[in-house]
Each structure stands twice: as C-alpha cells, then as structure tokens.
Amino acid sequence: MFRSLRERNYRYYASGQIVSLTGTWMQRAAQDWLVLELSGGSPAALGVAVALQFIPTLLLTLWAGVVADRFDKRRVLIGTQIALGACGLVLGLLDVTGVAVLWHVYVLCFVLGCFAAVDAPVRQSFVVEMVGPAQLTNAVALNSMTFNLARIVGPAIAGLLITAIGTGWVFLINGVSSAAVVLGLVLMDVTALHRAERAPKERGQLRAGLRYVLGRPDLMVVMVLVFFVSTFGMNFENTFAVMARNVFGRDADGYGLLITMLAVGTLTGAALAARRSGRGGPRMRLLLVGAAVFGALEAGASLMPSYELFAAALIPVGIAVMTFTTTANATVQLAVEPTMRGRVMGLYMLLFLGGKPLGGLASGWLAELLGPRWPILLGGLMSLVAAVVGAGALFFQRRGLRTRSRLG
Known part of the structure; x- marks a missing residue:
C-alpha cells in the first residue's frame, strides 16, 4: 500500500507535505475568519478573497506547465514553496502587530494565488520524477491521502489556535511549515530522480502542448x-x-x-x-x-x-x-x-x-x-x-x- 515510500526522495517530499499541507489548511480557515472579522462579517468580502486566489489559476497555470517542461522542477518548487511561506509570514506579521486591514489580505490572497498557480502543475508533474512510472499511481493516491488528512486536521487545529492565540499566529505557523517541504526538496538525491529530457527553448511551446x-x-x-x-x-x-x-x-x-x-x-x-x-x-x-x-x-x-x-x-x-x-x-x-x-x-x-x-x-x-x-x-x-x-x-x-x- 505504501510502496512509493521506498523511494528515499519521495519519503522526504511526503514528510514535508504532511507538515506543510496541515499548515495550508490552517491558514485557509484562519484567513476566512480574519476576512470576516475585518469586513464586519461580510460574505461578499469572503467571496472576493476566494476569487482573488482562484483568478491566477486561470491566468498562469498553462504557462506554469511550460515552466515545468523547461526548467528543473525541484528548483522551481523550492522557489514557489519559499514564496508561499513568505506570504503566510507577511500576513501573520501584519495581523499580530494589529495593522492588517482588508486590502492587505486581498493583495496577499492574489499573490499567494499566483505562486500556487505556478506550483500546482510543477508539483504534479514532479511526482513521477521522484518515484518513476511504476509507482506513480501509488504516489498519487498517497498524496491524496495526505491532502485529505490535512483537510480534516488543519481546520480543527486552526479553530483551537484562533480561539487561544488569534489568527496571526496561525499564519506565522503556516509560513514556518513551508520550510518542511523546502528541506525535503533540498535533501533529495538528485542523481536518483527519474528525470525526463527537458523541452528545448522554442517559440509556440504552449500552443504545441494544446495541439498535443x-x-x-x-x-x-x-x-x-x-x-x-x-x-x-x-x-x-x-x-x-x-x-x-x-x-x-x-x-x-x-x-x-x-x-x-x-x-x-x-x-x-x-x-x-x-x-x-x-x-x-x-x-x-x-x-x-x-x-x-x-x-x-x-x-x-x-x-x-x-x-x-x-x-x-x-x-x-x-x-x-x-x-x-x-x-x-x-x-x-x-x-x-x-x-x-x-x-x-x-x-x-x-x-x-x-x-x-x-x-x-x-x-x-x-x-x-x-x-x-x-x-x-x-x-x-x-x-x-x-x-x-x-x-x-x-x-x-x-x-x-x-x-x-x-x-x-
């Protein structure tokens, strides 16, 4: 059932994901609560925050696929994970110091959505490089297990922490949790990766992918x-x-x-x-x-x-x-x-x-x-x-x- 964990590189990655995804779901719960607090309980404001995180998916995801084929996926993921963690840290600092206002949250929602839009296709296509084609299905299933476990645990922890110490500290915890994924990526044995040949630099790569x-x-x-x-x-x-x-x-x-x-x-x-x-x-x-x-x-x-x-x-x-x-x-x-x-x-x-x-x-x-x-x-x-x-x-x-x- 856990065969893909025999790959050391994937073990590093999966371990970091458990920590980071829990922090991500904690931040989602805390962010919704903060938006409602800053807006006086406005559902419309919450909808705006959600939309601002989704809009970059429509704008950037296809181009992120080109990045995944052109560049070293591990290095790109290190960059996106650092950026995602930084968004949590900035929002946390604004919140705990008491200077956060609604437009700060909106801006950071959009910025976080941009990095997440780049991260998603790169991360998805990197799985096969860690485990190889034979274990891909198993690794995808384990990723889904981790995601859904974090979806259960993260909001529950966030609810307790918001009551005890406030939303700002939840954002800071999420920012720090991204370090777990970055550490796993840094520790990987790059010689053991099942890397594919990179796509050459040429015009029309996005159109070529769509035609394919x-x-x-x-x-x-x-x-x-x-x-x-x-x-x-x-x-x-x-x-x-x-x-x-x-x-x-x-x-x-x-x-x-x-x-x-x-x-x-x-x-x-x-x-x-x-x-x-x-x-x-x-x-x-x-x-x-x-x-x-x-x-x-x-x-x-x-x-x-x-x-x-x-x-x-x-x-x-x-x-x-x-x-x-x-x-x-x-x-x-x-x-x-x-x-x-x-x-x-x-x-x-x-x-x-x-x-x-x-x-x-x-x-x-x-x-x-x-x-x-x-x-x-x-x-x-x-x-x-x-x-x-x-x-x-x-x-x-x-x-x-x-x-x-x-x-x-």
Missing part, C-alpha cells in the same frame, strides 16, 4: 470529464453550507460535520486507490466507472430525506470521487510524452480548478431559483452523463481505428 492534447482523443475524454465533474459535481463547500442551514436547519457545526463525512470518504477512497495501485497502472474503464458512480451517488445523496442519511451518503460519494480523481491524474501523467508532461498537467490543473468559480456561481443561482437540493442533483447527473458520453466517444473512436486497420 487535441490530437489525443483519449486525453480529450479525460480532460473534458475532469472539467465537468470538478466544475459541476464537486462544489461541495458551497452546496453543503446551504443544505445544512436551509434544508436541515443546522448550525455551523452541522455544516462542519458534512465536510468531515465527505473527507472521511475521500481519505478512504485514497487509501483504496493506494492499495489498488499494486494491481497495475490506471485503467480508462475505472476512470469512467468512477465518474459515473460518483454522479449517481451524488444525485442519490441530494434526495436523502434527513440530515443523518444525507451525511452518511457522503462517505461513498467521497470514495467514488477520489477513485475518479486519482485515476484521472495518474492516467494523464502516464499517457503523455515526458517532455509534454508539464504542459499537459498545466491544462489538467486549469480544467480541474479553473471551472470552480463558474460552478460556484451556477450552484448558487440554481439553489436560489429551484432550491438547495438541485445543484447537488444536477451536478451528479451532469457527471453521470459526461461519463456515459465519454465512454461512447472512446468506443466509437476505437471501433473506427479497428475498422481502418482492417481496411488497411
């Missing part, structure tokens, strides 16, 4: 499916808050329990993916089935009549969505040319994260117009339909290839 994906029907199916599932099916934070408050009459603790139940499912799904990775590489069938099952389970969860049944239904939903996301990530990375991996993962991360503002607006509009259950129901159905359409597209494409081969 457009010329691969299998990659196109994965990318389109990732966009639909992440944009319309995975708007959990927005929809769960409305469900908890407006449908089931629960307070903030009721909303928190829904997020926790989903996290239990995603953590379980990541563990199952890590165990399953020993049976071979990712399969397109598992990807399509994972998306279809997720869509069906999410649609079913939206119809649950009670809070308890809805919360319990989120565990299998989490397992299914993690099966889909880990399989999609590994499928894309193993299916591409090594010199294209950074650019393809840049597009992958753009589609995975960039549609969330659109999905958030759509879910809010649907909830306002039709009721809180509808965004979850329609998001699940759209994910299911996208999986069926993707399966049909691959079927006809492969049948066409077999027909041409017989005629040829």
Whole structure:
C-alpha cells in the first residue's frame, strides 16, 4: 500500500507535505475568519478573497506547465514553496502587530494565488520524477491521502489556535511549515530522480502542448470529464453550507460535520486507490466507472430525506470521487510524452480548478431559483452523463481505428 515510500526522495517530499499541507489548511480557515472579522462579517468580502486566489489559476497555470517542461522542477518548487511561506509570514506579521486591514489580505490572497498557480502543475508533474512510472499511481493516491488528512486536521487545529492565540499566529505557523517541504526538496538525491529530457527553448511551446492534447482523443475524454465533474459535481463547500442551514436547519457545526463525512470518504477512497495501485497502472474503464458512480451517488445523496442519511451518503460519494480523481491524474501523467508532461498537467490543473468559480456561481443561482437540493442533483447527473458520453466517444473512436486497420 505504501510502496512509493521506498523511494528515499519521495519519503522526504511526503514528510514535508504532511507538515506543510496541515499548515495550508490552517491558514485557509484562519484567513476566512480574519476576512470576516475585518469586513464586519461580510460574505461578499469572503467571496472576493476566494476569487482573488482562484483568478491566477486561470491566468498562469498553462504557462506554469511550460515552466515545468523547461526548467528543473525541484528548483522551481523550492522557489514557489519559499514564496508561499513568505506570504503566510507577511500576513501573520501584519495581523499580530494589529495593522492588517482588508486590502492587505486581498493583495496577499492574489499573490499567494499566483505562486500556487505556478506550483500546482510543477508539483504534479514532479511526482513521477521522484518515484518513476511504476509507482506513480501509488504516489498519487498517497498524496491524496495526505491532502485529505490535512483537510480534516488543519481546520480543527486552526479553530483551537484562533480561539487561544488569534489568527496571526496561525499564519506565522503556516509560513514556518513551508520550510518542511523546502528541506525535503533540498535533501533529495538528485542523481536518483527519474528525470525526463527537458523541452528545448522554442517559440509556440504552449500552443504545441494544446495541439498535443487535441490530437489525443483519449486525453480529450479525460480532460473534458475532469472539467465537468470538478466544475459541476464537486462544489461541495458551497452546496453543503446551504443544505445544512436551509434544508436541515443546522448550525455551523452541522455544516462542519458534512465536510468531515465527505473527507472521511475521500481519505478512504485514497487509501483504496493506494492499495489498488499494486494491481497495475490506471485503467480508462475505472476512470469512467468512477465518474459515473460518483454522479449517481451524488444525485442519490441530494434526495436523502434527513440530515443523518444525507451525511452518511457522503462517505461513498467521497470514495467514488477520489477513485475518479486519482485515476484521472495518474492516467494523464502516464499517457503523455515526458517532455509534454508539464504542459499537459498545466491544462489538467486549469480544467480541474479553473471551472470552480463558474460552478460556484451556477450552484448558487440554481439553489436560489429551484432550491438547495438541485445543484447537488444536477451536478451528479451532469457527471453521470459526461461519463456515459465519454465512454461512447472512446468506443466509437476505437471501433473506427479497428475498422481502418482492417481496411488497411
């Protein structure tokens, strides 16, 4: 189950990630709280802060993929992690000294979003260099386990620390936690990395990456499916808050329990993916089935009549969505040319994260117009339909290839 940890370089990386991701989730919780404090409890101000962190994803992620293919990924990650840590330290110092105002938070949200947009595709495409193609699926699953464990632990710790010592110290702790990842990257044995040949410096590299994906029907199916599932099916934070408050009459603790139940499912799904990775590489069938099952389970969860049944239904939903996301990530990375991996993962991360503002607006509009259950129901159905359409597209494409081969 933990085979990729046999690689010393990956052990250094994973150890640092546990510390750093916990700090990241602590900062997210503290940042939301600080924005509400500085704005007098304004939900609109909180929405602005979230948007400012997402906008750089739309602007920079594709170009970050070019950076990943052109330059030493380990050195780029050292730079981005130092910068991300510095953002936490600056915000923490502003807060603990009592001079922080709302525009300070907005500026730092945007700056942090810029570095995070560069970091994401580089980090994703660096995993295979640490563990090699044979252990990639296992490493992706372990990364997901770490992420979801931090998502459970980080906000819980932040809640206690905010009450005890204030938000500023939480930001400072997160800034220091980035040093764990930097230390792991510095200590790596660079001779043991499974490095691919770097892409040469030439004009039109971004366009070349997009043409490469457009010329691969299998990659196109994965990318389109990732966009639909992440944009319309995975708007959990927005929809769960409305469900908890407006449908089931629960307070903030009721909303928190829904997020926790989903996290239990995603953590379980990541563990199952890590165990399953020993049976071979990712399969397109598992990807399509994972998306279809997720869509069906999410649609079913939206119809649950009670809070308890809805919360319990989120565990299998989490397992299914993690099966889909880990399989999609590994499928894309193993299916591409090594010199294209950074650019393809840049597009992958753009589609995975960039549609969330659109999905958030759509879910809010649907909830306002039709009721809180509808965004979850329609998001699940759209994910299911996208999986069926993707399966049909691959079927006809492969049948066409077999027909041409017989005629040829």
